[in-house]
Amino acid sequence: MGAVKTGRASAIFAGVLLVTFGTAASAAEYQVAIAKMKFGPLPEALHVGDVIVWRNSDIFRHTATARDASFDVDLPPKSEKRMTVERAGAVDFYCRFHPMMKGKLNVQP
Amino acid sequence: MLKHILAGTVAVALTSTAALAADKVTDPQIAHIAYTAGQIDVTAAEQALKKSKNPDVIEFAKTMERDHKAVNEQALALVKKLNVTPEDNAVSKSLSDQAAKELKKLGTLHGKAFDKAYVKNEVAYHKAVNSALSTTLIPSAQNAELKSLLETGLTLFKEHQMHAEHLTSTMK
Numbered sequence: 387m388g389a390v391k392t393g394r395a396s397a398i399f400a401g402v403l404l405v406t407f408g409t410a411a412s413a414a415e416y417q418v419a420i421a422k423m424k425f426g427p428l429p430e431a432l433h434v435g436d437v438i439v440w441r442n443s444d445i446f447r448h449t450a451t452a453r454d455a456s457f458d459v460d461l462p463p464k465s466e467k468r469m470t471v472e473r474a475g476a477v478d479f480y481c482r483f484h485p486m487m488k489g490k491l492n493v494q495p
Numbered sequence: 496m497l498k499h500i501l502a503g504t505v506a507v508a509l510t511s512t513a514a515l516a517a518d519k520v521t522d523p524q525i526a527h528i529a530y531t532a533g534q535i536d537v538t539a540a541e542q543a544l545k546k547s548k549n550p551d552v553i554e555f556a557k558t559m560e561r562d563h564k565a566v567n568e569q570a571l572a573l574v575k576k577l578n579v580t581p582e583d584n585a586v587s588k589s590l591s592d593q594a595a596k597e598l599k600k601l602g603t604l605h606g607k608a609f610d611k612a613y614v615k616n617e618v619a620y621h622k623a624v625n626s627a628l629s630t631t632l633i634p635s636a637q638n639a640e641l642k643s644l645l646e647t648g649l650t651l652f653k654e655h656q657m658h659a660e661h662l663t664s665t666m667k
Contacts, residue, residue, distance in 0.1 A: 422647070422650055423650045423651055423654050445565050445566070445569055445647070446561070446562050446565055446651065447561060447565075463565065482554075483554075483562075484558070484654045484658065485658055485661065486654045486657045487654070
């Protein structure tokens with residue numbers, strides 16, 4: 387009796403894991419830190435549909451703005467915002483207020 | 496030490512460094528100098544926002560106003576927390592005097608002439624402040640939080656300087 391219960395619980399657990407991994411595989415979430423007037427490390431394996439959470443830890447307002455105007459995220463001091471990646475390809479971005487802050491996203495389909 | 500900063504920031508000829516070596520700039524003086532320097536740039540930005548019609552200059556001035564206010568708010572919060580009263584000093588006075596002159600001079604200019612002079616002064620001003628921060632103010636600061644805030648300021652102002660330099664190159 388006890389063994390059956392355990393078996394069922396394992397099956398349910400496996401199911402939950404599958405769902406979790408399934409979700410993760412279709413849309414990953416990446417944090418991009420903005421601190422000390424710099425964009426932190428960028429995700430390498432970025433795909434359309436993934437989510438980027440831009441997290442501004444500075445006391446200054448920043449933006450993450452695409453050169454091709456495909457996105458423009460306003461980031462007040464000590465704030466974070468989520469953005470779903472919509473286009474494949476390489477896109478250069480910068481901070482509109484601090485143009486020396488810049489980076490490049492490489493998005494795969 | 497105070498006179499040394501003075502020389503760096505307002506380009507007064509320094510005749511004898513040896514005689515000044517005994518001077519020491521204190522945290523309350525550093526706080527006053529940093530706050531004054533920030534306030535000067537906010538005032539300059541406010542003037543530019545009233546006078547300029549150039550969208551790039553306006554955007555730049557808005558950023559200067561916003562960023563320098565942010566640093567100064569942080570500075571005020573810090574001195575309150577540390578129970579330190581910023582202390583007026585020769586460097587702050589000299590910075591203010593110089594800034595008042597510059598404000599007056601820029602006030603007589605209009606249009607493109609104003610834009611160019613404002614941005615050119617922003618380059619020179621940030622350069623001078625950054626040099627004072629890295630050579631004197633940061634090394635002299637005793638309190639770790641004050642030092643850290645000055646370092647944040649330096650990182651920010653270096654970006655401002657490059658931004659202003661870039662703007663100058665587009666305004667020929």
